[in-house]
Amino acid sequence: MKLRIVVRALGLAGVALTLAGLPAVAESTLDLVKKRGQLNCGVNGELPGFSSRASSGWAGLDVDMCKAVAAAVLGDAGKVNFVPLTAQQRFTELQAGKVDMLARNSTITLQRDVGTEIDFAAVNFYDGQSFAVSKKIGVTAPSGLGSSKICVVKGTTHEANMVNWFRARRYTIQPVPFDNAEAMYAAFFASRCAGMTQDATALAAVLATRNKQADYMVLPQLISREPLGPYVRRGDDAWVDIVRWSFQAMLLAEELNLTKDRVAGERQSTDADVRQLLGTIPGNGKALGLEEDWAYNIIRQVGSYGESFDRNLGAGSPLKFERGANALWSKGGLMYPLPMR
Ligand SMILES: N[C@@H](CCC(=O)N[C@@H](CS)C(=O)NCC(=O)O)C(=O)O
Structure with missing residues (x-):
């Protein structure tokens, strides 16, 4: 008898929750993006080198972060809807689902990451306040x-x-x-x-x-210290993995000397690390819930981290920033690609 009352109470609570508008099972961000056929990416929009709109289209290191995720998930770096967000609104807009991820020169701090509705996925630039x-x-x-x-x-x-x-x-x-x-x-x-x-x-x-x-x-x-990086909504582990490893693929591409122009010829490389990154040896794609050519598409369409840095911030850009802390660890910097196996 008592048990029945408890069950009935729980049942009512369930109805109340449903009425309150909480979805029984939230759709995964990956499914949502695939269904939409486009990635909604929150950016600054007015920060040359990171994200700004030139006559030739959107450009910047953060823009490339968005493009990399679109290439990994949709096979097409062009399928990004860039959403400019102010410093004050960025995290609440991410939480509210207005964007699938943020790549908006956002510093990673404990209080932004812990006990909030968001998680960081990577550090794509080591900055500092001046x-x-x-x-x-x-x-x-x-x-x-x-x-x-x-x-x-x-x-x-x-x-x-x-x-x-x-x-x-x-x-x-x-x-x-x-x-x-x-x-x-x-x-x-x-x-x-x-x-x-x-x-x-x-x-x-x-x-x-x-x-x-x-x-x-x-x-x-x-x-x-202002380590900047992409943020995602909390509670979707598969999605944070996709953003994290999309960045890592660009970093590892630099370490393995793969570039946009050369990567097509490297799929049959004798280096097992290269073959595994490019999906010639399968497994990483399946683990992420993506096609096996996800990282190949990133490198072919967006390039390595080094290429992105040079084009947007470094020697190939009007800014001419040094790599400094953002050089690979093997060249005295802090960028250390994680093993992708
Ligand atoms: N990295 C810092 C600063 C980010 C930032 O957005 N800085 C400036 C300058 S780029 C800004 O507020 N930009 C645009 C705005 O909201 O008006 C943080 O995450 O809080």
């Missing part, structure tokens, strides 16, 4: 900005980093927060702040693309 200043003020290190006004964007890691960094050194600074990057640039270039702060590469990109390098500089000292 300051841009007018050369006229003669400041060469962040400490020279103590007690000054500093422009910063809300919803980023930068405000707290900066306040903590100066407080620890017994300086009080005056943060001047803005809703978006554009508003901050306008205020900074109108001399409303002595400095502006964000990821060092973003600062360098802004000065370079707006021809401000003669009058402004980025201070070389970094005050934080």
Whole structure:
């Protein structure tokens, strides 16, 4: 009798849950993307080198991250719908399902990753926070900005980093927060702040693309570690695996010297690592729930990590960034491809 009451109560709870709109089994992101035939990818959209729209189309390191996942899942790097998101809205839009993944120069931190509805999948760029200043003020290190006004964007890691960094050194600074990057640039270039702060590469990109390098500089000292990378919704393990290993495929391609142009001729390579990456030796595709040529499609259509870096940020781009921490581990950097076997 008692048992029946419990069962009935549970049954009612089940009905209540269904009425509350909770789906019995959520459709997997992989199935959703395949059915749609397109990947919805959240990007910054206004950050040259990472994601911006040129006359030739979308380009950037983060754009290539989205394209890689589309190539892996749909066999076509062109099947991406890029969705520009602000710093403040990016994570809630991902949670709400507006995008399937984020590749939006987003720093990976414990509090963004743990106990939230999102997970990170990889680090695709090691960045750090710095300051841009007018050369006229003669400041060469962040400490020279103590007690000054500093422009910063809300919803980023930068405000707290900066306040903590100066407080620890017994300086009080005056943060001047803005809703978006554009508003901050306008205020900074109108001399409303002595400095502006964000990821060092973003600062360098802004000065370079707006021809401000003669009058402004980025201070070389970094005050934080900002490992940037793609995020996905929590609770879909197969999907986080796909994003993680799509990035790893680009990294391993660089290590194995595979490029967009040469990869087709390498499918019958004598190197077992190459054959396994390209699917000539099957298994990795099946494990991921993808076709065996998933990584081949990434490399053939998007290229290796090194190619993507050079084209978007490095020697082949207007930015001319050094590889630095983003070089392969074998060349003194932090990029270490995981074994793909
Ligand atoms: N990596 C940092 C910063 C990311 C970021 O979005 N920075 C700036 C400059 S690129 C920004 O706010 N951009 C666009 C905006 O929301 O207006 C983070 O994840 O919080």
